[in-house]
């Protein structure tokens with residue numbers, strides 16, 4: 004054998020071996036799809052002898068059909084056309100088991116570039132396919148978990164561009180954060196400077212460990228520029244020790260804060276009410292104790308007076324004793340009124356009527372001479388269920404304070420209106436007086452708090468108002484105050500006729 008021939012036979016030998024040792028079952032076809040050869044892997048898989056196979060069309064063996072497969076399914080036509088490899092993914096059923104095959108068709112070209120043969124190999128990709136499907140399912144599941152969370156969830160890449168936002172996030176921020184062509188960054192979601200601050204805290208060890216931010220209160224910015232208080236947790240996502248993204252979870256705090264404020268207000272009112280109640284009890288007790296000795300003092304002073312001769316100089320002194328005792332009696336009477344130990348009789352009244360009548364009682368006094376009185380009494384049904392005498396006291400106290408604050412000169416406005424939805428009636432007493440100093444605001448309803456000079460104020464006016472309003476299921480507050488004047492606001496429940504309020508006086512009339 005010549006050297007060249009030996010080389011050639013060697014080469015043919017290893018080429019056949021390569022073909023045979025291919026780990027995929029493989030066929031060699033002619034361009035007309037006739038089977039020329041198959042490797043041993045193929046013969047084993049399909050349990051067939053080579054000579055049974057050679058000469059058959061590929062479709063005859065694989066599908067028991069003389070018709071070639073449709074072009075859409077069989078890539079051979081395309082291989083012949085563009086002389087490039089093509090493949091097709093096929094789901095097959097082998098012994099009742101679902102498998103996935105990647106069938107790869109590669110051309111073997113002649114020296115002038117025509118397709119002489121086609122290699123068709125069968126690769127089992129069931130494992131990859133199954134993994135792919137599991138991955139997809141896991142992804143879908145995770146997506147659902149994220150989407151269904153009632154907390155807003157966001158993720159952004161290291162440059163701050165947003166990658167993910169769940170529905171709750173879009174609700175909270177008020178727009179579809181992701182769909183906007185990726186132009187929104189995390190900086191847009193916070194008031195200026197906040198995003199950086201959060202990133203800084205995230206990288207610190209102190210706030211929950213490096214890369215983690217434990218529950219933190221902060222503020223976010225919605226699409227219309229509203230700042231919303233939220234509670235957030237955040238973390239940096241690392242991959243192989245490198246920062247790749249950040250994620251954050253937000254919970255809207257507005258509702259919680261509103262409830263907290265209500266609770267705080269309710270507690271403040273309770274404290275005030277308790278202070279008033281205990282002082283009222285104390286006052287009532289003291290008044291009772293003093294009443295008896297006072298009666299004694301007056302009785303004996305009168306006796307002594309009667310026994311003295313008309314020109315006795317001691318008569319004048321005894322006159323002072325009796326006069327001062329009378330003043331003491333008056334103070335005691337006021338204290339008892341303050342502690343409100345009289346019984347109340349609540350009835351349904353129109354609030355405007357009480358306002359008019361209360362004003363009529365006092366407006367002839369000298370102090371009103373230079374006061375303009377403006378009434379803005381709304382013209383709707385504003386029935387309230389209150390004790391008229393007590394409520395007259397409320398209005399008189401507020402009005403007298405207003406007039407005092409204006410030093411007798413200015414405009415006094417009495418305003419009534421209602422909020423039907425909230426079922427409330429409002430009464431406002433507004434003055435153009437000196438206003439209340441900030442440091443006194445929390446004290447004006449306290450018993451005995453007064454800024455008036457001794458002898459002019461008792462400091463009991465507003466605390467009486469407070470107690471009465473509360474007894475009538477209402478609220479009183481300083482709506483506004485400043486150097487140009489003060490507005491006190493009383494709110495009362497709007498009486499609803501359908502409501503079954505027990506009112507014996509009403510059924511008689």
Ligand SMILES: Nc1ncnc2c1ncn2[C@@H]1O[C@H](COP(=O)(O)OP(=O)(O)O)[C@@H](O)[C@H]1O
Nearest residue numbers: 404405408438447453454455460461462464465
């Ligand atoms: N309309 C008002 N404008 C400014 N200050 C007021 C007004 N009403 C009440 N105040 C302040 O609240 C204090 C307490 O009022 P009040 O309880 O009625 O007691 P008094 O009128 O006897 O001082 C007043 O001394 C005054 O400092």
Ligand SMILES: [Mg+2]
Nearest residue numbers: 400404464465
């Ligand atoms: Mg007063």
